[in-house]
Amino acid sequence: MFRGFFPGSKPQSSALRQHRWNWAMVQVPVLLAFISFKGSLQAAPVxxxxxxxxxxxxxxxxxxxxxxxxxxxxxxxxxxxxxxxxxxxxxxxxxxxxxxxxxxxxxxxxxxxxxxxxxxxxxxxxxxxxNDVDVVEVLLNNMQTDSNPLFRDKAACALAYDQIHLTEKQKVRLFQGLIQSLRDSKLDVRRIALLALSIQTGQTKNFNPDAPVDQREASIREWEQWLEEYKSNL
Known part of the structure; x- marks a missing residue:
């Protein structure tokens, strides 16, 4: 049995149905051609x-x-x-x-x-x-070990300003590497690591790159405690 009209609707005349069918037969190919043309423009290679x-x-x-x-x-x-x-x-x-x-x-x-x-x-x-971890790793390595002080300095600059896609969780490795670098034997590495940390976090923990080892260690322990708190809040 064929399904009837919805309640309250009226049957359409055969002439009206034929008119709408004829319109569709003309318009649909035109519409498809337009869509195809538009798609070809969007897909055009640069x-x-x-x-x-x-x-x-x-x-x-x-x-x-x-x-x-x-x-x-x-x-x-x-x-x-x-x-x-x-x-x-x-x-x-x-x-x-x-x-x-x-x-x-x-x-x-x-x-x-x-x-x-x-x-x-x-x-x-x-x-x-x-934001891959090996990007942070290679920049940390360049900052710590490159023989050229300029390259070390600009690697730290990249770590401070340009890790724009890191999530808060991904920043843990960045902070770990910078805090570890505060123990570096090279004075300039300690200085640029602190600068990168201060730019990233707004803190210094009173770390002085020129201070004696025991004073530096006291500040580094504060940094390490801060990092543990940071991780616990993720």
Missing amino acids: EMGTIQMLISQRKVDELKKLGPGVLPIMARLYESSNEAERTNIAQAFYQLGWKSAEAKRVLMKDVHTQNQYLRLQVQWALGRVS
């Missing part, structure tokens, strides 16, 4: 040459308009570029501030380069494209 030009001209706002889809293209471009060009691309990654596994992968290849300009841009950019 040329690598366009990305390269925008980076070289430092038009970051134009890159932002293209959206995160530019990041894999930028990563491929990075791999095929010379050091000066990679420096510009790393700076663009930094300015965009979008997470990207591809960007992190290519930047990590230059995290120990001796090219000063490239190294600094890479160290600053890494925390703005990734």
Whole structure:
């Protein structure tokens, strides 16, 4: 048995039904064609040459308009570029501030380069494209052990300002590494570790990098107690 009309509704005339059917037969193909055309525009790939030009001209706002889809293209471009060009691309990654596994992968290849300009841009950019723990680890290592004081200093700068994607829980490893660095035998490492901690937390615990070891240890124990309290509140 066929289902009847809803209560209170009236049967439509055959002429009206035919009119609506004819309208649908005309309009539906047009609508589908429009949707297909619009979709093809949205899916149109961005040329690598366009990305390269925008980076070289430092038009970051134009890159932002293209959206995160530019990041894999930028990563491929990075791999095929010379050091000066990679420096510009790393700076663009930094300015965009979008997470990207591809960007992190290519930047990590230059995290120990001796090219000063490239190294600094890479160290600053890494925390703005990734919140992976190995990014924090490599920056801590550069801050503590690199033979170049400038690279140590700028790694600390990156830890202080540029770990923008870390969650509160992920910051535990960052704080652990910085507190551990307060025991470093190098005075400059103790100083920059304290500076990074103070920027991240707004505290110093009266730590004096120049003080005798026993005084420094007393402050470090305060930092370690603070970290335990921080973890307990997560």
